[in-house]
Amino acid sequence: MKVLVIGANGQIGKMVVDKLKESEHEPIALLREEAQVEAFENNGVRAVLGDLEQDFSHAFEGIETVVFTAGSGAHTGADKTILIDQEGAMESIDLAEKHGVRHFIMVSGMGVENPRAVEGNMRPYLHAKFRADRHLEQSSVPYTILRPGRLTNGSGKGSVNLYEYKGDVQYGEVPREDVASVLVAIIDSKPENKIHYLIEGDIPVAELL
Amino acid sequence: MKVLVIGANGQIGKMVVDKLKESEHEPIALLREEAQVEAFENNGVRAVLGDLEQDFSHAFEGIETVVFTAGSGAHTGADKTILIDQEGAMESIDLAEKHGVRHFIMVSGMGVENPRAVEGNMRPYLHAKFRADRHLEQSSVPYTILRPGRLTNGSGKGSVNLYEYKGDVQYGEVPREDVASVLVAIIDSKPENKIHYLIEGDIPVAELL
Numbered sequence: 001m002k003v004l005v006i007g008a009n010g011q012i013g014k015m016v017v018d019k020l021k022e023s024e025h026e027p028i029a030l031l032r033e034e035a036q037v038e039a040f041e042n043n044g045v046r047a048v049l050g051d052l053e054q055d056f057s058h059a060f061e062g063i064e065t066v067v068f069t070a071g072s073g074a075h076t077g078a079d080k081t082i083l084i085d086q087e088g089a090m091e092s093i094d095l096a097e098k099h100g101v102r103h104f105i106m107v108s109g110m111g112v113e114n115p116r117a118v119e120g121n122m123r124p125y126l127h128a129k130f131r132a133d134r135h136l137e138q139s140s141v142p143y144t145i146l147r148p149g150r151l152t153n154g155s156g157k158g159s160v161n162l163y164e165y166k167g168d169v170q171y172g173e174v175p176r177e178d179v180a181s182v183l184v185a186i187i188d189s190k191p192e193n194k195i196h197y198l199i200e201g202d203i204p205v206a207e208l209l
Numbered sequence: 210m211k212v213l214v215i216g217a218n219g220q221i222g223k224m225v226v227d228k229l230k231e232s233e234h235e236p237i238a239l240l241r242e243e244a245q246v247e248a249f250e251n252n253g254v255r256a257v258l259g260d261l262e263q264d265f266s267h268a269f270e271g272i273e274t275v276v277f278t279a280g281s282g283a284h285t286g287a288d289k290t291i292l293i294d295q296e297g298a299m300e301s302i303d304l305a306e307k308h309g310v311r312h313f314i315m316v317s318g319m320g321v322e323n324p325r326a327v328e329g330n331m332r333p334y335l336h337a338k339f340r341a342d343r344h345l346e347q348s349s350v351p352y353t354i355l356r357p358g359r360l361t362n363g364s365g366k367g368s369v370n371l372y373e374y375k376g377d378v379q380y381g382e383v384p385r386e387d388v389a390s391v392l393v394a395i396i397d398s399k400p401e402n403k404i405h406y407l408i409e410g411d412i413p414v415a416e417l418l
Contacts, residue, residue, distance in 0.1 A: 078287035082333040087324075115296070124291040131340060
């Protein structure tokens with residue numbers, strides 16, 4: 001399948017692209033800068049130049065699956081939280097709908113289900129991510145929403161704990177590399193319009209879905 | 210009717226409360242600070258203490274009409290744009306729905322219908338306001354959305370140009386006092402689930418709706 005990776009230059013995005021390169025799927029990296037496009041192409045990956053704040057509809061031609069793992073990052077202001085995390089995601093969902101995408105995979109996060117429980121800097125971010133998730137749920141695009149716990153940089157274990165959201169959240173952390181592995185497993189599976197929570201655990205990723 | 214004015218201490222909010230005081234309706238002012246509550250009560254207006262960033266559901270007891278004219282203001286950051294303009298509005302709509310409110314009147318703004326046409330500081334605000342408007346349209350609460358042009362401080366003319374949105378926007382400005390008069394006229398009218406644009410013009414407010 002042709003898989004558009006939005007946020008391909010991010011930490012998780014890069015790992016997803018690398019894993020897809022070794023799979024039967026074809027990753028297409030959406031990137032904001034010419035230099036990034038060159039770097040990905042030199043690495044043998046198809047890349048498309050596009051900015052989530054502008055028109056990036058051209059990136060969706062022929063795309064079957066979308067992985068949205070873009071984020072404005074911790075060092076930008078709340079204006080980018082609106083422009084990227086919320087509106088970039090919502091526009092991606094709208095474009096996926098228009099282009100008949102068959103599976104939209106959203107990288108969300110724990111806590112998004114209840115922003116009002118949180119005070120401080122994280123709250124606007126959680127609101128924005130929640131609105132994007134809700135927009136996906138209300139769209140006609142088949143989807144999977146993944147809400148990992150606190151992301152860590154250690155190497156992946158290859159095993160995790162993936163559970164469906166039923167009103168209770170079991171907090172925890174999870175290495176980014178395991179998040180990337182789970183995303184590839186989700187790409188391989190059929191969309192079931194579900195929200196999955198992800199923390200570290202003992203179930204091999206290959207046995208998850 | 211009991212009319213909850215959210216943003217009662219703002220420029221337009223204050224004028225709406227004053228006009229309602231002289232009408233057959235009962236304004237209830239939602240205010241964030243104790244001192245504001247005292248000031249409104251000393252002026253003979255019922256007031257309720259509540260913060261849009263916290264739980265303010267108590268304000269909706271027995272309310273029939275809501276006017277949302279709160280705004281985070283031009284001098285706060287985009288975090289408040291999310292917390293107040295977007296989420297405060299959306300939570301108000303959800304609470305109105307739960308409490309069986311019969312008419313939700315949203316003060317929106319011109320340009321909200323197409324934030325991507327705008328660059329710069331205004332764009333996150335327009336996105337946030339658009340999402341709030343859309344949330345209202347998708348709710349089960351009968352509504353009116355009012356999108357005034359650029360707000361001015363001169364005294365009202367008592368006449369305006371109010372037109373329905375049909376894909377084209379005719380830009381212009383309008384005094385805040387005329388916006389307040391139109392809001393009171395909308396309170397007096399039946400909700401038709403419409404979006405109205407408002408600029409200065411020659412039609413007397415009394416003949417509008």
